Amino acid sequence: MRLFTLSLALLSVLLCSGHESRLERLDNGRARLTVDGSPYFIIGGETGNSMASCPGDVSSVMDKAERHAYNTVLIPMAWELIEPREGQWDFTSVDTIIGEATRRGLKIVPLWFGAWKNSMSCYAPEWVKRDVKRFPRAMTASGKPLEIVSTFSPEVYEADSRAFRALLSHIAATDTAGTVIMIQIENEIGMLEDARDHSPLAEKAYRKGVPQQLTDYLNQYSSQLHPVLASRLHEAGGKTSGSWEEVFGPGIYTDEIFQAWAYALYVEKLAREARKVFPTMPLYVNAAMNSRGRIPGQYPSAGPLAHLKDIWHAAAPTLDILAPDLYDSGFTSWVAAYALPDNPLFVPEIKCGRENTVQAYYALGEHGAIGLSPFAYNLRPESEIPYQHEGNSLLKSLFPLLQSDYYSSLPTAGFYFDQDSTSRTITRGDIAIKASHFFTLPWDPRATDGTRWPVAGGLLLPLSPEEFIVAGSGIVLTFEPVTATADTSASPALGEDGFLLEGGDKTSSQSRWHGKRIGLASVEEVKVSPDGSLKRVRTLNGDETHQGRHVRIGVDNFQILRVKLYKY
Ligand code: DGJ
Numbered sequence: 001m002r003l004f005t006l007s008l009a010l011l012s013v014l015l016c017s018g019h020e021s022r023l024e025r026l027d028n029g030r031a032r033l034t035v036d037g038s039p040y041f042i043i044g045g046e047t048g049n050s051m052a053s054c055p056g057d058v059s060s061v062m063d064k065a066e067r068h069a070y071n072t073v074l075i076p077m078a079w080e081l082i083e084p085r086e087g088q089w090d091f092t093s094v095d096t097i098i099g100e101a102t103r104r105g106l107k108i109v110p111l112w113f114g115a116w117k118n119s120m121s122c123y124a125p126e127w128v129k130r131d132v133k134r135f136p137r138a139m140t141a142s143g144k145p146l147e148i149v150s151t152f153s154p155e156v157y158e159a160d161s162r163a164f165r166a167l168l169s170h171i172a173a174t175d176t177a178g179t180v181i182m183i184q185i186e187n188e189i190g191m192l193e194d195a196r197d198h199s200p201l202a203e204k205a206y207r208k209g210v211p212q213q214l215t216d217y218l219n220q221y222s223s224q225l226h227p228v229l230a231s232r233l234h235e236a237g238g239k240t241s242g243s244w245e246e247v248f249g250p251g252i253y254t255d256e257i258f259q260a261w262a263y264a265l266y267v268e269k270l271a272r273e274a275r276k277v278f279p280t281m282p283l284y285v286n287a288a289m290n291s292r293g294r295i296p297g298q299y300p301s302a303g304p305l306a307h308l309k310d311i312w313h314a315a316a317p318t319l320d321i322l323a324p325d326l327y328d329s330g331f332t333s334w335v336a337a338y339a340l341p342d343n344p345l346f347v348p349e350i351k352c353g354r355e356n357t358v359q360a361y362y363a364l365g366e367h368g369a370i371g372l373s374p375f376a377y378n379l380r381p382e383s384e385i386p387y388q389h390e391g392n393s394l395l396k397s398l399f400p401l402l403q404s405d406y407y408s409s410l411p412t413a414g415f416y417f418d419q420d421s422t423s424r425t426i427t428r429g430d431i432a433i434k435a436s437h438f439f440t441l442p443w444d445p446r447a448t449d450g451t452r453w454p455v456a457g458g459l460l461l462p463l464s465p466e467e468f469i470v471a472g473s474g475i476v477l478t479f480e481p482v483t484a485t486a487d488t489s490a491s492p493a494l495g496e497d498g499f500l501l502e503g504g505d506k507t508s509s510q511s512r513w514h515g516k517r518i519g520l521a522s523v524e525e526v527k528v529s530p531d532g533s534l535k536r537v538r539t540l541n542g543d544e545t546h547q548g549r550h551v552r553i554g555v556d557n558f559q560i561l562r563v564k565l566y567k568y
Helices: 006-014 055-067 092-104 126-130 154-174 200-207 212-220 227-235 244-248 252-277 306-315 331-338 356-367 382-397 482-488
Strands: 021-025 031-035 042-046 072-078 107-113 137-139 145-149 283-288 321-326 346-350 371-374 413-417 423-428 431-437 456-464 467-473 475-481 518-528 534-540 551-553 559-567
Touching: 042 107, 042 346, 042 382, 055 072, 055 092, 055 382, 072 092, 072 371, 092 107, 092 154, 107 154, 154 252, 200 252, 212 306, 227 244, 227 252, 227 306, 244 252, 252 283, 252 306, 283 346, 306 321, 321 331, 331 346, 331 356, 346 356, 356 371, 356 382, 356 413, 356 456, 356 467, 382 467, 382 559, 413 423, 413 431, 423 456, 431 456, 456 475, 467 475, 467 551, 475 482, 475 518, 475 559, 534 559, 551 559
Parallel strands: 042 072, 042 371, 072 107, 283 321, 321 346, 346 371
Antiparallel strands: 021 031, 137 145, 413 456, 423 431, 431 475, 456 467, 467 559, 475 551, 518 534, 518 559
């Protein structure tokens, strides 16, 4: 076991690596992550929780990350491992992680498993766990102590923050390759069994009432508040000072707000410590969702949830992102709730499944996300890896096109389809683009033989008003002038050969055609070179574009297509 002293680690911070990751604001209002000056999207995977403690596991999760074509691994750095005895540091696990990642050219997002992990304090070292006097526990209203250290204890903060600082200082001193690009502070913070802490320290804080710092913030940003919070304030009478119940109304949702304020104040102090070591590195917190009809305390109450974003922003302005961990259905709605003008989208955890790569394309295309990372990718069946690898490799190759000088003024878009949501029409300039699930073409037997349609989707990146990059898996796109879309809905269904599927044209419209139509000038499958230039792999036409009627990518693979349109 290698033991370091904190003072040595702090001294070595002076050895600066010269690498930099940061969040930039773009003209289009979106945020963009850059690493060493280049746009970066985290095509990530998060490892299972217990890998960091075993060098063999670390090596194998890094190998598996490479086989997924991930560029980034999210991996715990655990308090119990780095400070097994108070004030004595063991960074063996950290060095192994960073070393194994650096060797493979992977980036790392350390997850600080400090005072809280999934609400609980299970990653606090044994010397913290055993000393309940010095490190008091949160309690339910009935006085039941929980294995959750109290947010209100200065001793808890002192010990947790000292370890966090030691970790970051050690990383700054040793990560000369710039492998670490972003930091997660704690993990899925939130109270369980009750909406807030009722320990004596917590009760004392509650009795002080709502701090002016919070009411001032809510007044200043009153027009941008989350609708749930805005209506709570309104229903409580719009008071600008008073007790928690006077300002926010009675009930457990007010308990949740009080607790969120406390968690966020605590995290803000950690974030400021991180800023001192890494002045630009993005900092985020992750949240377990308030799903399945649960109430605060049934779900981890007071975490960085969308309906609490203003409380978190008011108390923790140094944080860059409140990030959702997604394990429920409804992917597009969940990400929309966290992709906000004041909160860039980053999905640090999502249920591991075949759809992960398509989810990444969608998050980037639709919301300009910072990244997406399936949880416990190390458990993904081998048979599913090649599809992820292909999609992730192509997505990575698109990065040079994310430079703002490649973008046209038209925004990117994302597509995400399954059997219940099969198509979507968007407009870009004067063109209506209808994107659909590949199986809306009835030609593939799996479309109609009872097979559950796989998730399909991708992204659209306009290069100019009549030229687009379409990338993804399992999608078919058609293009019409905006003004003509109503008429085309009467088009008869055609078979794979382009002839009527059956019989005569029973659906043809009686109305006269007005205006122009849009044709495919050319469709090319391309590869994107590191300098952003497009290299043709093959020109698609004939059967592959339904004789010029559509652009498509099958469900079993990923492609990047360059589509040039013309009007006639
Ligand atoms: C969310 C947590 O953040 C992860 O560490 C892990 O416990 C998963 N849940 C398990 O589903």
